[in-house]
Amino acid sequence: MFKDLKFRTLITAVIVGVCLLFLLPTLLPEIPEELKAFLPKEKIKLGLDLQGGMNLVLEVETDKALDGVAERTLNDLKEAMIAAKIRFRDLEKTKDATISLELANKESVDAFEKLVHDSYPDFEEKPSEVNDERTKVVLKIKDKVAAHMKKAAVEQSLETIRNRIDQYGVSEPEIIPQGDDRIMIQLPGIKDPRRAVNLIGRTALLEFKLVDDDNSLEEALKGNVPPGDVVLYGSAGPGASEGAERVKAPYLLKAKTLLTGAAIQKAEVQIGDRYGQPHVSITLNSQGAKDFDRITGDNIGKKLAIVLDDSVYSAPVIKDRISGGSAQITGRFTDEEARDLAIVLRAGALPAPVKILEQVTIGPSLGQDSIEKGILSVLIGFTFVVLFMVVYYKWSGLVANMALFLNVILTLGTLALFKATLTLPGLAGIVLTIGMAVDANVLIFERTREEIRGGKTPRAAVEAGYGRAFLTILDTHVTTLIAALFLFQFGTGPVKGFAVTLTIGLVFSIFTAVFVTRIIFDYFIWNKKIKAISI
Numbered sequence: 001m002f003k004d005l006k007f008r009t010l011i012t013a014v015i016v017g018v019c020l021l022f023l024l025p026t027l028l029p030e031i032p033e034e035l036k037a038f039l040p041k042e043k044i045k046l047g048l049d050l051q052g053g054m055n056l057v058l059e060v061e062t063d064k065a066l067d068g069v070a071e072r073t074l075n076d077l078k079e080a081m082i083a084a085k086i087r088f089r090d091l092e093k094t095k096d097a098t099i100s101l102e103l104a105n106k107e108s109v110d111a112f113e114k115l116v117h118d119s120y121p122d123f124e125e126k127p128s129e130v131n132d133e134r135t136k137v138v139l140k141i142k143d144k145v146a147a148h149m150k151k152a153a154v155e156q157s158l159e160t161i162r163n164r165i166d167q168y169g170v171s172e173p174e175i176i177p178q179g180d181d182r183i184m185i186q187l188p189g190i191k192d193p194r195r196a197v198n199l200i201g202r203t204a205l206l207e208f209k210l211v212d213d214d215n216s217l218e219e220a221l222k223g224n225v226p227p228g229d230v231v232l233y234g235s236a237g238p239g240a241s242e243g244a245e246r247v248k249a250p251y252l253l254k255a256k257t258l259l260t261g262a263a264i265q266k267a268e269v270q271i272g273d274r275y276g277q278p279h280v281s282i283t284l285n286s287q288g289a290k291d292f293d294r295i296t297g298d299n300i301g302k303k304l305a306i307v308l309d310d311s312v313y314s315a316p317v318i319k320d321r322i323s324g325g326s327a328q329i330t331g332r333f334t335d336e337e338a339r340d341l342a343i344v345l346r347a348g349a350l351p352a353p354v355k356i357l358e359q360v361t362i363g364p365s366l367g368q369d370s371i372e373k374g375i376l377s378v379l380i381g382f383t384f385v386v387l388f389m390v391v392y393y394k395w396s397g398l399v400a401n402m403a404l405f406l407n408v409i410l411t412l413g414t415l416a417l418f419k420a421t422l423t424l425p426g427l428a429g430i431v432l433t434i435g436m437a438v439d440a441n442v443l444i445f446e447r448t449r450e451e452i453r454g455g456k457t458p459r460a461a462v463e464a465g466y467g468r469a470f471l472t473i474l475d476t477h478v479t480t481l482i483a484a485l486f487l488f489q490f491g492t493g494p495v496k497g498f499a500v501t502l503t504i505g506l507v508f509s510i511f512t513a514v515f516v517t518r519i520i521f522d523y524f525i526w527n528k529k530i531k532a533i534s535i
Contacts, residue, residue, distance in 0.1 A: 005526065008519050015511075016406060019413025026416055044416045046188065047423035047497060048362050050371050053188040054196065057358035060157045060181045062150035065352035066097035066141055069149065073120060073139075074099050075256055080119060086111045097146075098126070099139040109135050150181070153351040158183055161200055161354075163347035168199055174421070182357070193361050195340070203309050203353050204344035206261030208295070210254040211303035211315050217252045230255045232305075234312030251312045253305050258295045260349075263288025265325075267345035269338045278338035280329040282345060289325025297321040308341075374427035381431045382408070385438050393445050395534035399520050400441035403512035407437045410508040411501060423497030433505025436480065440513035443469040445535055458533045459525050466518055473514065481506045 025031060026043045048055055070093050077099065081088055087104035094100050103109050116123060122145045126138040141149070158177055165173050165187070174186035190196050215226045225231060233248040266283040284292055296304070296318050305315040306329050313331045329341065385404065389397035411430060415422055448465030456464065481503060488499035524530050 005519065005522055008515070012516055012519060016410065019410045019417070021413075022416040023409065023413040026412070040416070042416060042419055044412060045419060045421045046371075047421045047426070048186055048188055049424040049494070050374070050422065051188050052362045053186065054190045054193045054362070055358070055360040056185040056187070056197070056200065056356060057178070058157075058161075058183045058185065058201070058354040059357050060154045060183065060350075061353045061355060062153050062181050063097070063352075065153040066146055066149060067093070068352070069122075069141065070097040070099055073123065077115075077120070077139075080115060081112070084111060084115060086115070088112075094138075097141055099123075100136065102134045102136050104134060106135075109137070112137065154181055154183070156351045157354060160348050160350055161185065164199055164343055167343045167347060168196065170196070183354075193359075195336070197356065197359065199340050199343060201354050201356060202344050203350045204261070204347075205309055205349040206264070206345060207257045207307045208259040208292075209257055209305045209307055210299060211305050212252045212254050213303065215252060217250060220252045221250060225252075228255050229253065232307060232310055232312050234305075234315070249312075251305055251315060253307070253312075258304075259288065259291055261345060262348070263291065264345055264348075267342045269335070269342050270328075277330075278333050278335055279331070280333075280338055280342050280345065282327050282329065284325035284327070286325075289323070292325055292327065293321060293323045374424050378408075378427060378431055378434075381434055385434055389438060389441070393441075393535055396445055396448075399517050400438060400445070400513075402520075403441065403517045404434060404437055406516060407433065407505065407508050407512045410512070411505045414504045414508075415501070420500050421497065422501070423494055425494040425498035426501040429498045429501030430505060432502060433509060436477065436506060437509040437513050439476070440469075440473045440509060441517060443472055444513070444517070448533070449535055452533065452535070458530060461533070462518075462521050462525060466514065470514060473510065477506050477510055 022040050022042075023044075024039055025041060031039055074091065074093050078091055081091075087108045088101050089104075091099070091101040103112055113125070116125065116139065120139070122141055123139045124142050126140050154177065158175060161183065162173075162175050165175065165185070170187050170190060173188070174184070176184045178184050185200065187196060212226070212229050215229065217231075220226065220229065220231050230253055232251050232253055234251060263284045264282050265285040265288070268281055269278050270281045271278055299318050300320060301318065303315045303317050306313045306327075308329075313329050316330075333341070382404070386401045389400045389404075391397070393400065408430065411433065412422075414420075415426075444465050447469045448461050451461035451464045452458070484499045484502045484506065487495055488503065491499060521533075
């Protein structure tokens with residue numbers, strides 16, 4: 001079937017046509033309107049080293065996610081023990097996400113163990129210290145549960161960061177987990193790295209807490225913080241972009257969180273009617289709206305602080321019950337700050353803080369310089385190979401050069417088809433592929449020359465040249481392909497970029513050097529009945 005010249009030509013035309021179709025958006029400066037409906041819209045994506053941008057490696061502090069679980073459990077446990085009339089004291093969260101407390105007597109110990117067993121199955125009791133009067137108990141998250149929580153924290157962080165970046169508007173970001181607790185982020189073409197880092201790394205934990213007006217803020221600032229309270233600070237003054245420093249204002253708040261940002265359904269920027277200042281309007285989901293209605297109804301006349309990442313944004317007085325699940329976060333925001341706040345609230349809070357381990361910013365000028373030098377290296381390599389083939393193999397060299405040109409087109413078209421990213425090492429992979437492709441034709445041509453010197457006809461010489469050189473070509477390409485696949489599997493970043501273009505190029509190298517050039521030789525030998533080959 002493959003000896004049918006027309007059928008082989010049709011296969012080649014279809015493959016080349018598909019690759020050209022996906023490559024056209026990259027080649028054309030602007031797609032004509034009449035062709036937009038028929039052509040793909042995706043161009044070849046360029047890596048950071050070609051178009052500039054930022055590369056971040058973040059570490060998710062999973063231990064702090066466990067601390068947060070322990071902190072919330074401590075507050076719930078306190079209320080549950082009071083409701084169950086269990087006598088205790090010195091209830092506190094200690095290091096390694098553990099909770100310690102002292103129980104008054106044997107009855108309290110039994111009641112406490114039943115409460116933990118029924119209501120807190122993720123926790124286990126560590127060996128307790130017992131004396132004649134009191135029993136010290138330590139609660140610890142079970143090892144399997146802790147491992148699952150850490151894994152879930154990384155997965156949720158990755159998804160939350162992805163949502164923030166999508167809403168920020170970065171095109172073609174790469175967000176990849178690395179190891180157990182790290183995330184690699186590549187943001188091509190980013191214009192404001194500082195703002196992007198702030199947006200990505202912000203925990204964005206929104207909490208509603210009551211202001212404690214019954215105790216003295218001055219005494220709390222001296223270190224006498226009442227039990228169950230916490231001192232937090234809010235910023236006052238113009239936005240950072242206006243050039244003035246913010247002034248920190250202290251607040252004495254109840255430690256108990258009445259509502260969190262998990263209840264937010266929608267967050268958007270709005271402009272105030274009186275002074276034209278932007279604020280963030282939030283809409284709560286159905287359960288959040290019910291809770292907010294109850295909280296405001298039970299605390300009329302009190303101040304409700306809106307806290308984001310332990311910073312108080314506002315603390316308005318609750319004048320009436322607020323139904324409908326709507327609220328506003330006000331402050332002296334700039335437009336940019338308000339937009340970023342709305343983004344992080346919509347995307348949700350990170351389950352744990354993230355730490356920047358590596359931050360590399362590549363300027364667009366360096367990227368453009370890389371593009372020009374990379375393309376220049378490809379053109380120089382291609383030109384020298386083309387000249388050598390024409391000088392040494394004459395008209396047969398032109399056939400090899402045409403196959404070489406097709407190889408580059410097919411490789412780039414496949415990159416566009418699979419939405420792969422072209423990097424500077426990727427360009428190096430293309431240059432190497434050019435050498436591999438022409439090497440296959442050299443093997444075929446040398447073998448064909450030997451057959452012609454032996455007195456064989458052009459048809460028999462071509463048949464023997466392709467047949468006997470094929471196994472050698474296949475062997476060299478397969479061994480290189482295996483190496484490329486291992487580079488792709490175990491490499492990262494630039495190494496993967498090199499492996500991708502090398503792998504694609506090797507596959508098309510066999511196709512163009514063996515399949516396509518054979519079509520041309522067979523056409524002239526079978527149809528044109530040539531008596532000699534220019535080789």
